[in-house]
Amino acid sequence: MPELPEVSALAGFVAEHAGGQQIVGVTVASLNVLTTYDPPATALVGRVLAAGDRYGKFLDLVTVPDGDPDGPALHLVVHLARAGWLRWSDKISATPPKMGGPIALRVRFSGGGGFDITEAGTKKSVAAAVVTDPLQVPGVARLGPDAMGGDGRGLALDTLTAALAGRTGRLKNVLTDQTVLAGIGNAYSDEILHTAELSPFATAGKLNETALASLHEAIVSVLSAAIARTVGAGAARLKGEKRTGLRVHARTGLPCPVCGGTVAEVSFADRSFQYCPTCQTGGKLLADRRLSRLIK
Known part of the structure; x- marks a missing residue:
């Protein structure tokens, strides 16, 4: 996407x-x-x-x-x-x-x-x-605030804090909700959460100040780097450019480039997301509905 x-x-x-x-x-x-x-x-x-x-x-x-x-x-x-x-x-x-x-x-x-x-x-x-x-x-x-800010220089921390306040959903789902933040989809939300070392299943509205600051920095850095990679790229090359910058998304079973651990996946009916258990969830695997199990 x-x-x-x-x-x-x-x-x-x-x-x-x-x-x-x-x-x-x-x-x-x-x-x-x-x-x-x-x-x-x-x-x-x-x-x-x-x-x-x-x-x-x-x-x-x-x-x-x-x-x-x-x-x-x-x-x-x-x-x-x-x-x-x-x-x-x-x-x-x-x-x-x-x-x-x-x-x-x-x-x-x-x-x-x-x-x-x-x-x-x-x-x-x-x-x-x-x-x-x-x-x-x-x-x-219906769009929420732009994930790169109105001037394209990056989302303000207080804007992110206000957008997540009171949200009871899982952080992965909230980040991809376009009415909350505009522009982030499945792939870059995986990359942002990995960079911020946050669990996709964390409750969005319960992040502390340190976690919010890490998330904010990750949103700006991941999207800025992706935009920089696309400068001057032809339309036909953009999909390839996107794949070259991904560290966990669509890399299930491969080593995490940060810690060397194995990238894991959670699958749903028509989509999936990837994360590093070592970097993001203290080594714990998240629930995967394909296997009808819940691992807390």
Whole structure:
């Protein structure tokens, strides 16, 4: 799943490659992808890409009228969900993609390039909206404070403290709740908790000052490092860049790069997370529902 660093990089990549260019074609190739109808997707045609931005894990491509950079903006807001991606081509085909295939949406620019929004698998969750204000997208309107702060320099400690106050859920779940903090998903929450040496099953609202400070430092450092790795990376390389920086996520059974212990996993019906028992839980294994057991 693309998270804050990858979506930030995608926004910058599209702005760099298509900024100032006119949109000459928009094709919706999936019945489920477009969540708005007024204005229609065709309203983007003839407009110019002015900027790329993000809200949490939502990609925001900002367009303005051709010849009027100060004119009313129209936003293409995309959520790539778990299996979606943006694939850029310097010479994208003008032939519309087939309905029902892996391509959900295609956008072509006057320079000849463009991108496809794709989604692997049969579960279709990628969503796109054409709006005059990103807050018209319900998912954006519900977002909590951004995990990198409003200025992109990092979340403030007092903002994190307020966001977690009174939360009775497990820390892993709370960190990935976009209404609490925007931008952190399954992979980077694993990395953040490992860096902070905190258990995924810790109660979010019961962290002491030391734990909160460690968590805050880990959020800023892990996300900042991930963003730095993506600078200048092409859209096709971003998934690989993400994997190179992971220390525990998706590394079940491999040695922890910090202590040498074995990375463990907790699995649920459709997802899993990884952690280091030695670094994070005092050597104890956490409950794994696959095995129908509870180890405290």
